[in-house]
Amino acid sequence: MKIVHTTGPVNTQHLKAFLENNLNTRFKENRHMDMDLEYVDTENGLEIKLPELYDSFLFEIHLVNGNELHVAKSEHFVNDVNALTIEEILNSLLLDYSNKENNV
Known part of the structure; x- marks a missing residue:
């Protein structure tokens, strides 16, 4: 699991x-x-899916304490090329997002 801290509260x-x-x-x-990719709201955040290829989520993003994102990768697709590509891009985007002044 990857933990990303943001500069402010996340909506x-x-x-x-x-x-x-x-x-x-x-x-x-x-x-x-x-x-x-499909983005599905969950109780505590989002799931990222690619429904045309996979039956379940690829990544889950949980919002914790208002300004902390916990990113979990599905254990079913650890070495999958699509999941690896999404993970690399997602890591970059979440770093960009975490440094934004107005996350809300």
Whole structure:
């Protein structure tokens, strides 16, 4: 699990919109695939899925204490090329997101 600390409180809908606007584009550019990732609201955050290829989530992002994101990767897709690509992009995006002044 990766833990990301943000500079301020996180709104999950803002995070979801940020990922929808950035992660899909970068994933398509890197993998040369025309498939959209799906972002599903959960009780404590978001799940990232690629429903065209996988039955379950690839990543879960949980909001903890308002300004901490816990990112967990599905144990079913540890060495999968799509999951590895998403993980690399997601790590970069979450670092960008965590340094934004207005996360809410």
